[in-house]
Amino acid sequence: MTQETIHLQDIFANRRTxxxxxxxxxxxxxAVVDAVEHAILHTPSAFNSQTTRITVLFGEAHKRLWDIAETNLRQIVGDNDFSSTKQKMDSFRAGAGTILYFEDNDGIKALQEQFAIYADSFPIYAEHTNAMHQYAVWTQLSNLGIGASLQHYSAIFEQDVAQAFNIPSSWKLIAQMPFGGIAAQAGEKEFAATEARVMVVGQQ
Structure with missing residues (x-):
């Protein structure tokens, strides 16, 4: 195993929520923008579809995103206890920015028309592609000493986000990644046994 391989595995292991x-x-x-652009260029996609879209929010734009999220969540929670949700929103807002991950539905529809036999699968392929972009960016941020987490509030504020940041109507919001300096490291990680998760067949 080469030193470069060991280093890459260390980078994977060091990425945490x-x-x-x-x-x-x-x-x-x-440097954050560079990491995102590198991921956009070099992350694979089914049929070379390149349908993933990313928006990077810094400063007040980043804070506005989580203000929008909080407003929508307060409406959902109503008169129930909002303290834990408020704490979570504040923790995201405290960061330096948020990366928004989208898939371009127009690109997906074009592929469905071009390759009709796979039409039902292209939305699934797009989700796979998006997840790879998320991991590629997240791992690069970790290697830069930047903390991040992956959030999924799309259903509660997608329309408001699109309006607030002039997002094209064909872009479907998939996930949000707040990031920033690390105030406290993640705790110990528990691992399920690899024997229950990996099957090896025919190894010599």
């Missing part, structure tokens, strides 16, 4: 964020990045904002 970080909720305790600050607005002080250990690198420039441009």
């Amino acid at each position: 970080i909720y305790a964020l600050t607005d002080q990045l250990p690198v420039s904002e441009q």
